[in-house]
Amino acid sequence: MEDSFIKPIMGVRGLQGFVGSTCPHICTVVNIQELAERHRTEYPGCTPTIVVDAMCCLRYWYTPESWICGGQWREYFSALRDFVAAFTSAGIKLIFFFDGMVEPGKRDEWVKRRLKNNREISKIFHYIKSKREQPGRNMFFIPSGLAIFTRFALKTLGQETFCSLQEADYEVASYGLQHNCLGILGEDTDYLIYDTCPYFSIGDLCLETLETIMLCREKLCESLGLHVADLPLLACLLGNDITPEGMFESFRYKCLSSYASVKENAGKKGNIILAVSDYISRVLHLYQGEKKIEDMLPLGPNKALFYKGVAAYLLPGQKSPWLVQKPKGIVTDKQVENPESKQEIPMCLDPESKQEVPVHTNPESMQEVPMCTDPESNQEASMCTDPESKQEVPMCTDPESKQEVSVYTHPEVKQKLPSETGAEFNSEELMCTHPEVKQEDVMDMEPEIKQVTMVSDSGILKVARMQHVHSESYLVYNIMSTGEIECSNTLEDELDQALPSQAFIYRPVRQRVYSLLLGDWKGGTPSLEVLWLSQEPAAQARRLDTLLACFNLSSSREDLQAVESPLRALCCLLIYIFVQVDTLSLEDLHAFIAQALCLQGKSTSQLMNLQV
Known part of the structure; x- marks a missing residue:
C-alpha cells in the first residue's frame, strides 16, 4: 500500500527560507485557544473551525523512533486522539483534507519528487545494510500506507475528513475562506499566497499550550511593497508547482541585476524575491491597465502556463487584476463543488490539450489476456x-x-x-x-x-x-x-x-x-x-465471494470462513503474498502472525517501549 500524495514543505520556491531569515516579523507566535475565544466573541453562534492540511501533518503526528519498521498503529492512533482532544477541549472544530489526486499540470513536478524520493530510499537501505542499524530521524521517510490509515483513524475519532478532487491546498484555502474559518493548519507556503483565512504552522505547534506560528500575508506584502492580489503573480514568477523554476530564470536575474537594495543577510534566493517584488511594484504597477501583462513580461510560449498558474490561486468569487483580459488559447479551471459549502472550486485543465485528463483508449485494441486462472472455478482474470x-x-x-x-x-x-x-x-x-x-x-x-x-x-x-x-x-x-x-x-x-x-x-x-x-x-x-x-442478506456473501476472487482464493472460502472476522483479511493477504513471493520463509510467516496475535493485549505504553 502506498501514499500517493505525501508532500514535504512545498509551494513557492525560496519563500519558506526567505520568511524565516529575512522577514521574521511575518511570523507571529499566537495562542490558538485565545484566537478561538476572540472568534466566538466576534461571531456569536459560530464554532471556531480550523482546516487541517492532513498531508502536511503526517510527520508531526508520526513520532516513533523505530520508523523504519512501521506498524505502530496503536501508538499512532493514540497520538491522533490526543491531537483531536486538545482542540476539542478548546472548543475548536477540525476539518481534515487529504490530497485525492495529482493535477495533470503538476504531474511533471510530482514525478520529479517521486524520483528524488527513490534516491532517498536507496540511501536508507544502504545505511541499514552497511551499519546494521536503523537510520536516525534525519533520514526519516513516512511509512507506507500511513495517509490511508490516517483517514480511517480520524473518521473513527468522529472527525470530518475530505479527500480532494484536486490537490488539497486549493480546497483547503477555499473551505477556509468560504466558512470564515479560524485558520489553516499546515506547512505549505502556498497558503501565504492564497487570499484566505490565517495560516498556522503545524511544525511549530505546541499541543499542550496550542501555541504556534502564524504567518501573515499582509505583513509579507508590506515587506515586499505589494498588494495581496499581487502574490499569485509573484509566486508564478518565482516558480511553483505549476510554473517551473527555470521558466523565468533569466527574468529573475535581470531583476536582480537592476535591484539597488541588495541585502547581505537575505541570501541569493531572498534577494531574488526582493528584486522581483520590487520590479512588480515599481514597473508593473506603473503600467498596469495601460499595457497587457504579456507586453510587460517575457511570457513567450509560456503564456498559457503562466496564466494558468496565476488563475490557480484564485478562490471562488475572486479575480486578479493581472487577468483582466481573456487570454487566448487558455482553458479555464474546471469548477467542482465543495461537498460542504456548495461553492465552486476551480480545477485546472491542460491548456494545450484542452482536456481535463489524458484518457488512453484504443477502440481497435480491446484485447484480453488471461492473467491468472483459478483451478477450481476456471475463472479467468x-x-x-x-x-x-x-x-x-x-x-x-x-x-x-x-x-x-x-x-x-x-x-x-x-x-x-x-x-x-x-x-x-x-x-x-x-x-x-x-x-x-x-x-x-x-x-x-x-x-x-x-x-x-x-x-x-x-x-x-x-x-x-x-x-x-x-x-x-x-x-x-x-x-x-x-x-x-x-x-x-x-x-x-x-x-x-x-x-x-x-x-x-x-x-x-x-x-x-x-x-x-x-x-x-x-x-x-x-x-x-x-x-x-x-442491503439484501445475500449481498454480504456476494461481497465475500468477490473479495476472494480478487485474491484468487475462491477455493479457500470454507477454510477462511472458519477464521474470525478481524483475522480473515490477514489470512487472505498472507496466503496471497506467500503464493506470489516464493523467497519468503516460514520464519517470515511466523513474524507476520506474531504481530497480529501477540500484541493485542498490550497497552500503548507497553508497545512504545518494545525493543525492535
Whole structure:
C-alpha cells in the first residue's frame, strides 16, 4: 500500500527560507485557544473551525523512533486522539483534507519528487545494510500506507475528513475562506499566497499550550511593497508547482541585476524575491491597465502556463487584476463543488490539450489476456493490453527502480468473477445524492468542456465520487473517472532482486479490481450497485465471494470462513503474498502472525517501549 500524495514543505520556491531569515516579523507566535475565544466573541453562534492540511501533518503526528519498521498503529492512533482532544477541549472544530489526486499540470513536478524520493530510499537501505542499524530521524521517510490509515483513524475519532478532487491546498484555502474559518493548519507556503483565512504552522505547534506560528500575508506584502492580489503573480514568477523554476530564470536575474537594495543577510534566493517584488511594484504597477501583462513580461510560449498558474490561486468569487483580459488559447479551471459549502472550486485543465485528463483508449485494441486462472472455478482474470506489446501499460515507470508511477486501464476490460445473480436495484432510491461536476467559466476564458469518464453509469459514478470526497474509498473514483492512478514511493530496496516490488506482487489483484470498477457488469461479474449499495442478506456473501476472487482464493472460502472476522483479511493477504513471493520463509510467516496475535493485549505504553 502506498501514499500517493505525501508532500514535504512545498509551494513557492525560496519563500519558506526567505520568511524565516529575512522577514521574521511575518511570523507571529499566537495562542490558538485565545484566537478561538476572540472568534466566538466576534461571531456569536459560530464554532471556531480550523482546516487541517492532513498531508502536511503526517510527520508531526508520526513520532516513533523505530520508523523504519512501521506498524505502530496503536501508538499512532493514540497520538491522533490526543491531537483531536486538545482542540476539542478548546472548543475548536477540525476539518481534515487529504490530497485525492495529482493535477495533470503538476504531474511533471510530482514525478520529479517521486524520483528524488527513490534516491532517498536507496540511501536508507544502504545505511541499514552497511551499519546494521536503523537510520536516525534525519533520514526519516513516512511509512507506507500511513495517509490511508490516517483517514480511517480520524473518521473513527468522529472527525470530518475530505479527500480532494484536486490537490488539497486549493480546497483547503477555499473551505477556509468560504466558512470564515479560524485558520489553516499546515506547512505549505502556498497558503501565504492564497487570499484566505490565517495560516498556522503545524511544525511549530505546541499541543499542550496550542501555541504556534502564524504567518501573515499582509505583513509579507508590506515587506515586499505589494498588494495581496499581487502574490499569485509573484509566486508564478518565482516558480511553483505549476510554473517551473527555470521558466523565468533569466527574468529573475535581470531583476536582480537592476535591484539597488541588495541585502547581505537575505541570501541569493531572498534577494531574488526582493528584486522581483520590487520590479512588480515599481514597473508593473506603473503600467498596469495601460499595457497587457504579456507586453510587460517575457511570457513567450509560456503564456498559457503562466496564466494558468496565476488563475490557480484564485478562490471562488475572486479575480486578479493581472487577468483582466481573456487570454487566448487558455482553458479555464474546471469548477467542482465543495461537498460542504456548495461553492465552486476551480480545477485546472491542460491548456494545450484542452482536456481535463489524458484518457488512453484504443477502440481497435480491446484485447484480453488471461492473467491468472483459478483451478477450481476456471475463472479467468483479464488485463488491458497494448496491441503491440501485450503488456499492461504504465504511464511513468522509473527504469532505475521498482516504482510504478501510474497505471492506465481500459473501459472495455472484462473479467469474469464467481457470483450469484442478484436482484435489480433502483439506484436513484439507494444512492446518496452528491453535487455533480460543473464546467463553468470563472474568468470567461473558454466555453464549457465536457468531462470524459471511464464509466458510463453516471449514477454509480456519483456514488464513487461521494465516497471519494468523504474519504470512504481510496483511488476508486480516480480509476472510474479518468482511468488512471498515481502510485507513489514505498520503502523498498530496489537492489534486492530476491523480493519483487509490491507494485508487481499486487498487479493481478489490481487488474481484477479494475475489471469490477470498469466492466460492464454482465455475466458473472457482480455490479457495483449490488456490491456497494444492496442491503439484501445475500449481498454480504456476494461481497465475500468477490473479495476472494480478487485474491484468487475462491477455493479457500470454507477454510477462511472458519477464521474470525478481524483475522480473515490477514489470512487472505498472507496466503496471497506467500503464493506470489516464493523467497519468503516460514520464519517470515511466523513474524507476520506474531504481530497480529501477540500484541493485542498490550497497552500503548507497553508497545512504545518494545525493543525492535
